[in-house]
Amino acid sequence: MRTEHPKTPSARALGAGGAALGAAALALGLLGVPGSASAAVGSPQGWASQNGGTTGGEGGDTVTVSSESEFLDALEGDGPQVIEVSGSIDISGMNDVPSDTTIIGLDGAEITGGGLDISGVSNVIVQNIAFSGWDDDAINIQEGSTNIWIDHNSFTDGYDGAVDTKRESDFVTVSWNHFFDHEKTSLVGHSDGHTEDEGHLRVTFHHNFYDGTGSRHPRVRFGNPVHVFNNYYLDNAEYGVASTMGGGVLVEGNYFEGVDNPTHTGYADSDIGAIEERDNVYDGSGEPETGGGDVAAIPYAYDLDPAEDVPAIVSGGAGPGNI
Template identity: 55%
Template sequence: MRRTSARFKLASAVAVTAAVATVGGLTAATGSASEPADIAPLAVGSPTGFGAGTTGGAGGDVVTVTSGDELIEAAGSDGPLQIEVEGTVSVDSMVRVTSDKSIVGAGSGATIEGSGLNISEADNVIVQNIVFADSNDDGINVQYSTNVWIDHNDFTNPNDGALDIKRASTDITVSWNHTYDSDKNMLLGHDDGNGSEDIGKLNVTYHHNWFDGVNQRNPRVRFGDPVHVYNNYYQDIGSYGVASTEDAGVLVEANYFENTDDPFHLGEGDSGDGSIVARDNHFENSGSGETGGSVAGIPYSYSPDAAADVKSIVSGGAGVGQL
């Protein structure tokens, strides 16, 4: 990511070899008319699971943002764009993210604090390598959106959820994130009465995330079937790990549960039961979980790690700075 950003800054500065464009008030590299810029993707790797088709802003210009105003302008702009977040960016309300965006942190210090990102009515968005800290709302909210990849981020101390996905959103992968100091961690489907929008949607893959001392909703699922929860590390979970409700179908596979009395169960609060199929999980000083019902088949190929290896793999590879 640093190499891409450095090339962008150099190209912007040398007018004889590269043209520039203005994107949301920021300067972006575009190359020249005869030799367009060969801009490598900021995002590292590619998603596995339901979000596998996500490319974000790949092929679009690159801008570096260092302030809340710059982030707001870039994230809400039209067309594909690759946004590099540098340093700590403070915002006081949720930042709208539009289609075809990659928002990627530079190095290991990129932080969005004060509020979070609202991926709303968007398609094809990547968020990677950013610390989301002390949001007055969610860390990230996803609604009415498709083809989203949330990868290698840290989430800490949100006022509400760390990462909430709702309102007919689908085809999403949540991978290699580290969440801590969070109560209502990851919600999938916001309301028992929203089935008319959500049935047939909310297909999400959660893999290789580190749920580190968080309390609940890891995830809490409504309606989505299948939802795939595999190779995650659950450490010192306070209330429960996974809850399947309102006819959801969740495959809980090859996860590592440590010091987690209630790894997974059916129903939650006033919500009716969903289904859980569990297989090949590892339990260390933890309960055995509750299963029941059936889950639709997983429609993609994948190769899970052995559950016994997940603790070391995920604690060593999840979160910011681990790309």
């Protein structure tokens, strides 16, 4: 079967088009000034396509930013907006992102030092940015946020989670990201005691490259179903996927290479969760743990790549510059 990649005009289209747009903005002295509307590239598959879909700042003003002050000012905006990140911007701490916002990197865009707090909002897209060295989380989705799409970014060398989803958040897709030289990638569920997460935390992870990272790819509490498909797991030190506290995870069509513990049903002091595994490849890897209860049905349509093709597809297509 063929995966329907996010509907893009061509591979690396943003890299060329984004660079041209950024150069034009610089030449005209328009950085930090609202301009004509643009939008993210493509549209999400998975949970972020449900509940009315995820469009970010589509139809709103566009502002191109190249400094911390411009970026933080843009995050104070109201209404739909597209924030285009040009160059490398160093921030600190966690910075609130408003509803109906797309944050999209132009060619070579970086955010270093701090992270994005997507808290109590809806309809947010973060795309085509290299995150590094964050001092808390790189992206924290929490407090009932819904319809969030994190796509074609990279994450390395930060303090805590790269992309965490917790505190009753829902309808989230994490796709085509490259995680490397980092320990904890994605927590789903705040804590064992935060039972308010039951009935929420529906997240899709697809076509991500977990490249030598340690754990939490993802680590799930309560969310059911969480859908993990067509990801490439390479030399993950601790484990691949863990389902706990009654969560339910469908692990489907992934490629595990050099991963001693591909999946866990239960982890640390957390009660068990359910894992259903289907059509995965375990190359030089251990046996997956499965069972632990029922995984709810996936309600949306999706296209699945053959697992044996995943290393080439994902290593060549994940991360910034590949949309």
